[in-house]
Amino acid sequence: xxxxxxxxxxxxxxxxxxxxxxxxxxxxxxxxxxxxxxxxxxxxxxxxxxxxxxxxxxxxxxxxxxxxxxxxxxxxxxxxxxxxxxxxxxxxxxxxxxxxxxxxxxxxxxxxxxxxxxxxxxxxxxxxxxxxxxxxxxxxxxxxxxxxxxxxxxxxxxxxxxxxxxxxxxxxxxxxxxxxxxxxxxxxxxxxxxxxxxxxxxxxxxxxxxxxxxxxxxxxxxxxxxxxxxxxxxxxxxxxxxxxxxxxxxxxxxxxxxxxxxxxxxxxxxxxxxxxxxxxxxxxxxxxxxxxxxxxxxxxxxxxxxxxxxxxxxxxxxxxxxxxxxxxxxxxxxxxxxxxxxxxxxxxxxxxxxxxxxxxxxxxxxxxxxxxxxxxxxxxxxxxxxxxxxxxxxxxxxxxxxxxxxxxxxxxxxxxxxxxxxx
Amino acid sequence: xxxxxxxxxxxxxxxxxxxxxxxxxxxxxxxxxxxxxxxxxxxxxxxxxxxxxxxxxxxxxxxxxxxxxxxxxxxxxxxxxxxxxxxxxxxxxxxxxxxxxxxxxxxxxxxxxxxxxxxxxxxxxxxxxxxxxxxxxxxxxxxxxxxxxxxxxxxxxxxxxxxxxxxxxxxxxxxxxxxxxxxxxxxxxxxxxx
Numbered sequence: 001x002x003x004x005x006x007x008x009x010x011x012x013x014x015x016x017x018x019x020x021x022x023x024x025x026x027x028x029x030x031x032x033x034x035x036x037x038x039x040x041x042x043x044x045x046x047x048x049x050x051x052x053x054x055x056x057x058x059x060x061x062x063x064x065x066x067x068x069x070x071x072x073x074x075x076x077x078x079x080x081x082x083x084x085x086x087x088x089x090x091x092x093x094x095x096x097x098x099x100x101x102x103x104x105x106x107x108x109x110x111x112x113x114x115x116x117x118x119x120x121x122x123x124x125x126x127x128x129x130x131x132x133x134x135x136x137x138x139x140x141x142x143x144x145x146x147x148x149x150x151x152x153x154x155x156x157x158x159x160x161x162x163x164x165x166x167x168x169x170x171x172x173x174x175x176x177x178x179x180x181x182x183x184x185x186x187x188x189x190x191x192x193x194x195x196x197x198x199x200x201x202x203x204x205x206x207x208x209x210x211x212x213x214x215x216x217x218x219x220x221x222x223x224x225x226x227x228x229x230x231x232x233x234x235x236x237x238x239x240x241x242x243x244x245x246x247x248x249x250x251x252x253x254x255x256x257x258x259x260x261x262x263x264x265x266x267x268x269x270x271x272x273x274x275x276x277x278x279x280x281x282x283x284x285x286x287x288x289x290x291x292x293x294x295x296x297x298x299x300x301x302x303x304x305x306x307x308x309x310x311x312x313x314x315x316x317x318x319x320x321x322x323x324x325x326x327x328x329x330x331x332x333x334x335x336x337x338x339x340x341x342x343x344x345x346x347x348x349x350x351x352x353x354x355x356x357x358x359x360x361x362x363x364x365x366x367x368x369x370x371x372x373x374x375x376x377x378x379x380x381x382x383x384x385x386x387x388x389x390x391x392x393x394x395x396x397x398x399x400x401x402x403x404x405x406x407x408x409x410x411x412x413x414x415x416x417x418x419x420x421x422x423x
Numbered sequence: 424x425x426x427x428x429x430x431x432x433x434x435x436x437x438x439x440x441x442x443x444x445x446x447x448x449x450x451x452x453x454x455x456x457x458x459x460x461x462x463x464x465x466x467x468x469x470x471x472x473x474x475x476x477x478x479x480x481x482x483x484x485x486x487x488x489x490x491x492x493x494x495x496x497x498x499x500x501x502x503x504x505x506x507x508x509x510x511x512x513x514x515x516x517x518x519x520x521x522x523x524x525x526x527x528x529x530x531x532x533x534x535x536x537x538x539x540x541x542x543x544x545x546x547x548x549x550x551x552x553x554x555x556x557x558x559x560x561x562x563x564x565x566x567x568x569x570x571x572x573x574x575x576x577x578x579x580x581x582x583x584x585x586x587x588x589x590x591x592x593x594x595x596x597x598x599x600x601x602x603x604x605x606x607x608x609x610x611x612x613x614x615x616x617x
Contacts (some may be wrong), residue, residue: 016506017521018499020490025528039539042532042562049486050479050558055457058485062454233461240457266450267443267492274489275498281486329500371507 001034002293005286019332020275023282027289034289041285048284049277052236053159057107058273059239060150063220063246064106065265068115069257070250072217076101077119079214082207084184088198089191091124092137093184099141100180103148104221105242107155109330109367112145113138113378121383131385132393133190139379139390140397141183143364146330148176149225150242152276153360155235156334159280160287161342163352165235166228167419171357173225174414175404179361182400190396216249229422276331283335296343303344310348314355314409317341318362322402325366329374333363354408357415361405368394368401428578435575439495442568446488453481476550480558487565494569519577526573529566536563 009026013019028041080097087093095116102112117138124134146153149169158165211218224242227233233241250257290296307313320341324333338359345355367375370387376394380387408414460474493499506514540563544556 012524013502014505015517015521015524016501016503017524018501020499021525021528022501025524028528028531038531038535039542042535042539042559046483046559046562049483051482052475052479055453055478055482058450058453058482059457062450232465236457237461237464240454240461243454244458262451263447266447270446270450270485270489271493271496271498274486275493275500277482277486278490278493278499327504328502332500372502 001030001289002295004033005030005289005293009286019328019336020278020282023279023286023336027282027285030289040288044285044288045281048281051159053155053165053234054277054280056150056155056165056236056239057152057276058269059236059243060107060152060155061111061272062265062269063239063242064108064111064115065269066243066246066250066257067105067217067220068111069261069265070217070246071254071256072214072249073098073115073119075210075214076217077116079207079210079218082202082210086199086201087184087188089129089133089187089194089196090199091120091127091129092133092187092191092196095120095124095134095137096141096144096180096183096187099138099144100148100176101218101221102142103145103176104150104225105217106145107150107152109142109145109364110374110378112142113375114382116142117379117382121379125383129196130194131383132389133187133194135376135379135383135385135390136393136397137183137187138383139368139373139376140394140401141180142375142379143367143401144176144179144183146360146364146367147172147179147357148221149173149228150235150239151360153330153334153363154356156276156280156331157338157356157359160283160334160338161352161356163356164423166231167353167423168356169225169228169235170419170422171353171415172360173418175357175361175408178414179401179404182404183397186396186400216253220245229418231423279332279335283339287339290339296340299340300344300347304347308348310345310350311409313344313348314350314358315406318358318402318405318409321359321362322365325363326369327372328366329372330360330363330367333366334359351412351416353419354412354415358405358408361401361408365398365401365405368398432575432579435571438568442488443492446485446492449481449485449488453478453485456481472550476548480548480551480553483558484561487561488568490565491568491572495572522573522576526570529570529573532566533563533570536566 005026008029009022012022012025017025024041024045028038031038031040077094077098080094080101081090084090084093084097098116098120099112102115106112106115121134121138125131145151149172151169151172154168154172155165157163158168220242223245224238227238227241228235247257251259303313320337321333324337328336342352342355345352367373370376370391376387376390380390383390456474457478460471460478463474464470490499506517509517539559540556543559544554546555547553548555548558
């Protein structure tokens with residue numbers, strides 16, 4: 001039964017059957033083969049979507065879509081500019097800091113790339129920033145979107161493993177800020193070598209002025225993170241509040257959101273959510289059969305017979321994630337790999353939240369590697385840069401992200417300090 | 424052939440519009456119900472029981488109807504590692520195979536559906552007391568819509584189907600992010616390069 005499950009899945013995946021259907025069809029085939037009641041297929045897939053935690057996914061997607069239309073991007077960019085625009089390679093630094101602000105608003109990295117990239121890439125190119133650096137910085141910094149809360153991949157990880165999504169969110173806070181800092185340092189080094197210009201530091205008045213203009217957008221991550229931190233809201237409730245907040249700002253404050261836009265935004269959100277949730281539904285069915293066949297236990301035993309050093313095993317897993325990430329989407333990878341890998345970490349006493357942050361960080365590298373890196377792809381589209389040209393420039397950033405992931409393996413406190421102190 | 428197909432396509436376009444409207448309606452109700460739930464819990468200090476159940480059931484329907492809407496646009500994520508390396512003629516044939524495999528699965532779902540609906544029609548939900556078959560109906564309805572979509576995709580080559588999925592079409596949020604009317608200089612006044 002397990003052989004049917006794995007072989008059918010891999011064959012369908014290679015044939016380019018969508019991941020959700022590959023998982024569901026492989027499960028159906030093994031259910032038929034194993035003589036389990038077929039009703040299981042509909043039952044498990046429906047039950048998986050019938051979940052209050054999962055409601056966070058459409059709401060965070062909707063909040064991100066609404067916020068992007070609420071026209072706050074420019075104000076956020078101006079605020080970032082007043083803070084870091086004076087550093088060498090100013091606009092590239094602004095790009096990274098704006099991505100960090102956006103990371104606190106949206107839960108998906110690609111949304112970050114398109115929101116920040118479409119506003120910042122054109123002025124960067126006009127001001128003489130090289131195409132490859134502009135593209136690489138935009139793509140690399142948008143990976144912060146899935147690390148700083150809210151984060152849809154963290155919700156998926158939480159649903160697949162049963163780990164608290166609130167704790168996962170909080171655990172991403174310090175690593176996310178570190179990613180931003182490392183990317184800024186790399187950018188500074190490149191900007192120095194390329195002799196980009198600097199300008200005098202801003203006056204406090206400029207910062208205060210741009211802060212006042214962007215405060216409404218900056219409050220949103222504050223509400224989401226603060227609410228979860230203080231234990232006031234669950235992630236789903238925080239997502240609902242984010243939607244209501246974005247609606248209020250877009251409709252009544254900036255007024256760039258028109259009521260007649262709402263149906264198309266709702267429809268688009270439903271489609272994006274359905275793609276993710278169909279995968280989760282099918283993975284739940286697939287995972288049920290995996291567990292029934294005790295495959296994770298066999299895998300855990302096999303690995304434990306090689307080594308029982310947690311750090312070594314985590315390094316091995318990061319290797320698997322990085323390779324898998326170059327072939328497939330972040331969410332799909334979590335859905336496919338985590339059900340098998342998670343029980344192994346449990347046996348070795350690795351903290352589940354720590355493992356969650358490592359998983360999301362390592363897989364997020366796949367967002368910026370060719371050929372399927374969605375963030376790299378979108379950034380190249382906007383800057384009209386061939387992917388190969390941008391990829392060379394990506395290399396220092398990819399190495400930076402990888403180094404941070406490995407640092408996180410050896411210093412779990414970077415992830416665990418905030419959630420352990422607060423929850 | 425075309426003479427038979429055309430009225431069917433017209434009929435189907437009405438069904439499409441209806442289902443899309445239903446998705447928008449369900450999304451709006453979902454946002455309103457959940458917002459009211461949060462408001463009621465934090466402001467009125469009166470947690471609701473029915474709203475959580477209702478929002479979960481709305482989500483189930485949104486997912487399976489949304490799965491059809493996403494399939495229509497070829498938005499379901501796949502791995503195109505093979506299809507991008509073969510000649511276009513073979514890519515089309517591979518697409519038909521993928522469609523057929525997905526269609527076979529959807530038909531299997533439709534075949535299994537009556538049994539599970541029969542069982543669940545006797546069960547009632549915990550708070551709202553609706554028959555559970557109402558929730559389990561979502562997947563078969565989505566499967567039926569998707570089946571028709573795939574068959575029409577064969578009859579009318581302009582339509583997308585799962586076989587034509589390419590990752591390039593995936594960053595679907597992009598066309599929707601028209602970011603107002605950004606100031607071209609963005610308040611940024613410094614030339615980058617010396």
